[in-house]
Amino acid sequence: MPYATLADLVTRFGEQELIDQTDRASGTNVDATVVARVLDDAGATIDGYLTGRYALPLPSVPPLLVGLCCDLARYALYPDAAPDMVKDRHQNALRVLREIAAGTLQLGLATPASSGLAQMVSNPRLFARS
Template sequence: MNYATLQDLIGRFGERELIELTDPDLLAIQTERVQRALDDAQVFADGFLGRVYRLPLTGCAFPAPLPGDPGAVQWVVPPQLRRIVCDVARYYLYHDVAPEHEVYLRYKAAERELQAVAEGKMVLACPAGGLPGVPLTGLPSGEADVAWAFSPRQMTDDSLRGFA
Protein backbone atom coordinates (compact mmCIF):
# COMPACT_ATOMS: atom_id res chain seq x y z
CA MET A 1 0.00 0.00 0.00
CA ASN A 2 1.42 3.36 -1.05
CA TYR A 3 0.80 5.97 1.61
CA ALA A 4 0.77 8.84 -0.91
CA THR A 5 0.85 9.35 -4.67
CA LEU A 6 1.90 11.99 -7.16
CA GLN A 7 -1.75 13.06 -7.36
CA ASP A 8 -1.81 13.57 -3.58
CA LEU A 9 1.23 15.87 -3.86
CA ILE A 10 -0.33 17.80 -6.74
CA GLY A 11 -3.54 18.20 -4.75
CA ARG A 12 -1.69 19.53 -1.71
CA PHE A 13 1.08 21.63 -3.22
CA GLY A 14 0.16 22.24 -6.84
CA GLU A 15 1.57 21.09 -10.13
CA ARG A 16 3.62 24.28 -10.61
CA GLU A 17 5.66 23.71 -7.43
CA LEU A 18 6.39 20.10 -8.36
CA ILE A 19 7.53 21.15 -11.83
CA GLU A 20 9.84 23.77 -10.31
CA LEU A 21 11.26 21.21 -7.88
CA THR A 22 11.86 18.42 -10.38
CA ASP A 23 12.47 19.85 -13.86
CA PRO A 24 15.30 22.34 -14.52
CA ASP A 25 13.64 23.19 -17.87
CA LEU A 26 10.30 23.90 -16.10
CA LEU A 27 8.34 21.84 -18.63
CA ALA A 28 6.76 18.95 -16.70
CA ILE A 29 6.87 17.06 -13.44
CA GLN A 30 9.67 14.53 -13.47
CA THR A 31 7.69 11.61 -12.07
CA GLU A 32 10.76 9.48 -11.29
CA ARG A 33 12.12 12.11 -8.90
CA VAL A 34 8.73 12.52 -7.25
CA GLN A 35 8.28 8.75 -6.88
CA ARG A 36 11.75 8.42 -5.33
CA ALA A 37 10.87 11.13 -2.79
CA LEU A 38 7.54 9.41 -2.04
CA ASP A 39 9.27 6.04 -1.61
CA ASP A 40 11.87 7.58 0.71
CA ALA A 41 9.15 9.33 2.72
CA GLN A 42 7.23 6.06 3.10
CA VAL A 43 10.34 4.26 4.34
CA PHE A 44 10.93 7.14 6.76
CA ALA A 45 7.37 6.76 8.09
CA ASP A 46 7.69 2.97 8.31
CA GLY A 47 10.78 3.41 10.46
CA PHE A 48 8.54 4.92 13.13
CA LEU A 49 5.38 2.91 12.47
CA GLY A 50 7.28 -0.37 12.60
CA ARG A 51 7.72 0.17 16.33
CA VAL A 52 3.93 -0.02 16.77
CA TYR A 53 2.44 -1.91 13.83
CA ARG A 54 3.34 -4.99 11.85
CA LEU A 55 4.47 -3.82 8.41
CA PRO A 56 3.24 -3.40 5.78
CA LEU A 57 0.18 -1.63 7.14
CA THR A 58 -3.12 -3.08 6.02
CA GLY A 59 -4.80 0.33 6.00
CA CYS A 60 -8.17 1.47 7.28
CA ALA A 61 -11.32 -0.42 6.35
CA PHE A 62 -13.69 2.01 4.68
CA PRO A 63 -17.23 0.92 3.80
CA ALA A 64 -17.59 0.50 0.03
CA PRO A 65 -20.86 -1.35 -0.55
CA LEU A 66 -21.23 -3.13 -3.88
CA PRO A 67 -24.32 -4.59 -5.53
CA GLY A 68 -24.72 -8.00 -3.95
CA ASP A 69 -22.13 -7.25 -1.25
CA PRO A 70 -23.38 -4.47 1.04
CA GLY A 71 -20.65 -5.25 3.58
CA ALA A 72 -17.73 -4.74 1.17
CA VAL A 73 -14.85 -2.57 2.34
CA GLN A 74 -12.04 -0.70 0.68
CA TRP A 75 -8.63 -0.47 2.37
CA VAL A 76 -7.40 3.12 2.50
CA VAL A 77 -4.40 4.94 3.95
CA PRO A 78 -5.11 6.81 7.20
CA PRO A 79 -5.60 10.46 6.12
CA GLN A 80 -3.05 11.84 8.58
CA LEU A 81 -0.42 9.36 7.34
CA ARG A 82 -1.05 10.48 3.75
CA ARG A 83 -0.53 14.12 4.83
CA ILE A 84 2.63 13.25 6.78
CA VAL A 85 4.18 11.36 3.86
CA CYS A 86 3.32 14.21 1.47
CA ASP A 87 5.03 16.73 3.78
CA VAL A 88 8.14 14.55 4.09
CA ALA A 89 8.31 13.85 0.34
CA ARG A 90 7.99 17.57 -0.41
CA TYR A 91 10.84 18.28 1.99
CA TYR A 92 12.97 15.64 0.23
CA LEU A 93 12.36 17.37 -3.12
CA TYR A 94 13.81 20.65 -1.84
CA HIS A 95 17.58 21.11 -1.88
CA ASP A 96 18.18 23.86 0.64
CA VAL A 97 15.53 24.82 3.15
CA ALA A 98 16.03 27.32 5.93
CA PRO A 99 14.86 26.21 9.40
CA GLU A 100 12.16 28.89 9.39
CA HIS A 101 10.79 27.85 5.97
CA GLU A 102 7.26 26.38 5.90
CA VAL A 103 8.49 23.19 4.16
CA TYR A 104 11.02 22.52 6.92
CA LEU A 105 8.51 23.30 9.66
CA ARG A 106 5.97 20.89 8.15
CA TYR A 107 8.67 18.21 7.86
CA LYS A 108 9.61 18.61 11.54
CA ALA A 109 5.92 18.51 12.54
CA ALA A 110 5.51 15.28 10.55
CA GLU A 111 8.55 13.81 12.28
CA ARG A 112 7.12 14.73 15.70
CA GLU A 113 3.77 13.14 14.84
CA LEU A 114 5.46 9.91 13.74
CA GLN A 115 7.56 9.92 16.92
CA ALA A 116 4.40 10.37 19.01
CA VAL A 117 2.78 7.40 17.24
CA ALA A 118 5.91 5.30 17.81
CA GLU A 119 5.89 6.20 21.52
CA GLY A 120 2.18 5.40 21.90
CA LYS A 121 1.25 9.03 22.66
CA MET A 122 -0.80 9.32 19.48
CA VAL A 123 -2.63 6.93 17.16
CA LEU A 124 -3.23 6.83 13.44
CA ALA A 125 -6.95 7.44 13.14
CA CYS A 126 -9.18 5.57 10.73
CA PRO A 127 -12.19 7.61 9.55
CA ALA A 128 -14.60 4.66 9.91
CA GLY A 129 -13.01 3.37 13.13
CA GLY A 130 -10.69 0.45 13.68
CA LEU A 131 -6.93 0.26 13.39
CA PRO A 132 -4.72 0.92 10.34
CA GLY A 133 -2.73 -2.24 10.93
CA VAL A 134 -1.94 -5.11 13.26
CA PRO A 135 -0.46 -3.81 16.52
CA LEU A 136 2.81 -5.40 17.61
CA THR A 137 1.59 -5.68 21.21
CA GLY A 138 -1.51 -7.45 22.38
CA LEU A 139 -1.53 -9.99 19.57
CA PRO A 140 -3.49 -13.17 20.20
CA SER A 141 -1.34 -16.07 21.36
CA GLY A 142 0.59 -17.69 18.54
CA GLU A 143 0.48 -14.68 16.17
CA ALA A 144 3.51 -12.81 17.45
CA ASP A 145 7.05 -13.52 16.33
CA VAL A 146 9.26 -15.09 18.96
CA ALA A 147 11.71 -12.50 20.21
CA TRP A 148 13.29 -14.49 23.05
CA ALA A 149 13.85 -18.16 23.77
CA PHE A 150 15.03 -19.53 27.09
CA SER A 151 16.29 -22.97 27.94
CA PRO A 152 15.70 -24.64 31.30
CA ARG A 153 18.22 -23.86 33.99
CA GLN A 154 21.22 -26.19 33.83
CA MET A 155 22.68 -25.58 37.30
CA THR A 156 22.45 -28.56 39.60
CA ASP A 157 24.44 -29.77 42.59
CA ASP A 158 26.35 -32.10 40.28
CA SER A 159 27.15 -29.43 37.68
CA LEU A 160 28.40 -27.04 40.38
CA ARG A 161 30.53 -29.61 42.24
CA GLY A 162 34.10 -28.43 42.51
CA PHE A 163 33.32 -24.68 42.48
CA ALA A 164 34.11 -22.87 45.65
Protein backbone atom coordinates in the same frame (compact mmCIF):
# COMPACT_ATOMS: atom_id res chain seq x y z
CA MET B 1 1.71 -0.02 -0.41
CA PRO B 2 2.85 3.59 -0.78
CA TYR B 3 1.61 6.12 1.74
CA ALA B 4 1.08 8.89 -0.84
CA THR B 5 1.04 9.36 -4.60
CA LEU B 6 1.95 12.03 -7.09
CA ALA B 7 -1.74 12.98 -7.22
CA ASP B 8 -1.72 13.52 -3.44
CA LEU B 9 1.24 15.89 -3.76
CA VAL B 10 -0.41 17.80 -6.60
CA THR B 11 -3.64 18.13 -4.61
CA ARG B 12 -1.84 19.46 -1.54
CA PHE B 13 0.88 21.66 -3.03
CA GLY B 14 -0.06 22.34 -6.64
CA GLU B 15 1.44 21.14 -9.87
CA GLN B 16 3.58 24.23 -10.44
CA GLU B 17 5.56 23.73 -7.23
CA LEU B 18 6.26 20.13 -8.21
CA ILE B 19 7.33 21.21 -11.69
CA ASP B 20 9.64 23.83 -10.20
CA GLN B 21 11.26 21.32 -7.83
CA THR B 22 11.51 18.29 -10.12
CA ASP B 23 12.06 19.50 -13.70
CA ARG B 24 15.15 21.66 -13.42
CA ALA B 25 15.99 21.29 -17.11
CA SER B 26 12.94 22.58 -18.97
CA GLY B 27 10.54 23.52 -16.17
CA THR B 28 7.49 22.24 -18.02
CA ASN B 29 6.58 18.84 -16.53
CA VAL B 30 6.61 17.05 -13.20
CA ASP B 31 9.43 14.49 -13.18
CA ALA B 32 7.58 11.41 -11.95
CA THR B 33 10.84 9.56 -11.29
CA VAL B 34 12.04 12.21 -8.85
CA VAL B 35 8.64 12.28 -7.15
CA ALA B 36 8.56 8.47 -6.86
CA ARG B 37 12.03 8.50 -5.26
CA VAL B 38 11.14 11.10 -2.60
CA LEU B 39 7.82 9.35 -1.88
CA ASP B 40 9.68 6.05 -1.42
CA ASP B 41 12.17 7.73 0.91
CA ALA B 42 9.36 9.34 2.90
CA GLY B 43 7.58 5.98 3.10
CA ALA B 44 10.76 4.34 4.40
CA THR B 45 11.01 7.02 7.08
CA ILE B 46 7.40 6.41 8.11
CA ASP B 47 8.00 2.65 8.18
CA GLY B 48 10.96 3.22 10.48
CA TYR B 49 8.73 4.94 13.02
CA LEU B 50 5.81 2.50 12.68
CA THR B 51 7.68 -0.79 12.61
CA GLY B 52 7.79 -1.28 16.37
CA ARG B 53 4.15 -0.39 16.91
CA TYR B 54 2.23 -1.71 13.87
CA ALA B 55 2.44 -4.75 11.64
CA LEU B 56 3.68 -3.63 8.22
CA PRO B 57 2.51 -3.25 5.55
CA LEU B 58 -0.57 -1.56 6.94
CA PRO B 59 -3.91 -2.93 5.73
CA SER B 60 -4.99 0.59 4.77
CA VAL B 61 -3.33 3.99 4.82
CA PRO B 62 -4.85 6.43 7.32
CA PRO B 63 -5.28 9.97 5.94
CA LEU B 64 -2.89 11.25 8.62
CA LEU B 65 -0.05 9.22 7.11
CA VAL B 66 -0.84 10.48 3.61
CA GLY B 67 -0.35 14.05 4.81
CA LEU B 68 2.81 13.20 6.73
CA CYS B 69 4.26 11.41 3.72
CA CYS B 70 3.50 14.41 1.51
CA ASP B 71 5.18 16.79 3.95
CA LEU B 72 8.29 14.61 4.19
CA ALA B 73 8.48 14.21 0.42
CA ARG B 74 7.95 17.92 -0.22
CA TYR B 75 10.86 18.79 2.06
CA ALA B 76 13.07 16.34 0.17
CA LEU B 77 12.25 18.11 -3.10
CA TYR B 78 14.13 21.19 -1.85
CA PRO B 79 17.79 20.09 -1.98
CA ASP B 80 19.30 23.49 -1.20
CA ALA B 81 17.11 25.66 0.99
CA ALA B 82 13.51 24.85 1.77
CA PRO B 83 11.16 27.70 2.66
CA ASP B 84 10.38 28.07 6.37
CA MET B 85 6.83 26.75 5.94
CA VAL B 86 8.15 23.58 4.28
CA LYS B 87 10.73 23.12 7.05
CA ASP B 88 8.09 23.63 9.73
CA ARG B 89 5.75 21.07 8.16
CA HIS B 90 8.65 18.60 7.90
CA GLN B 91 9.54 19.08 11.57
CA ASN B 92 5.89 18.70 12.54
CA ALA B 93 5.63 15.47 10.53
CA LEU B 94 8.65 14.04 12.35
CA ARG B 95 7.18 15.10 15.72
CA VAL B 96 3.89 13.36 14.92
CA LEU B 97 5.75 10.23 13.82
CA ARG B 98 7.66 10.22 17.11
CA GLU B 99 4.33 10.45 18.96
CA ILE B 100 2.97 7.53 16.95
CA ALA B 101 6.09 5.49 17.67
CA ALA B 102 5.82 6.29 21.39
CA GLY B 103 2.16 5.29 21.43
CA THR B 104 0.83 8.69 22.51
CA LEU B 105 -0.91 9.10 19.16
CA GLN B 106 -2.89 6.20 17.72
CA LEU B 107 -3.69 5.52 14.07
CA GLY B 108 -6.80 3.50 14.86
CA LEU B 109 -5.30 0.33 13.41
CA ALA B 110 -4.58 -2.98 15.06
CA THR B 111 -1.30 -2.90 16.97
CA PRO B 112 0.72 -6.06 17.47
CA ALA B 113 -0.66 -6.26 21.04
CA SER B 114 -4.25 -6.09 19.87
CA SER B 115 -3.61 -8.52 17.04
CA GLY B 116 -2.80 -11.38 19.41
CA LEU B 117 0.98 -10.97 19.58
CA ALA B 118 2.82 -10.77 22.88
CA GLN B 119 3.73 -7.36 24.24
CA MET B 120 6.07 -6.60 27.15
CA VAL B 121 5.14 -3.90 29.61
CA SER B 122 7.26 -2.94 32.62
CA ASN B 123 7.56 -0.26 35.25
CA PRO B 124 10.19 2.47 34.97
CA ARG B 125 13.61 1.93 36.58
CA LEU B 126 13.76 2.47 40.31
CA PHE B 127 17.53 2.63 40.63
CA ALA B 128 20.24 4.05 38.41
CA ARG B 129 24.00 4.51 38.63
CA SER B 130 23.70 8.26 39.08
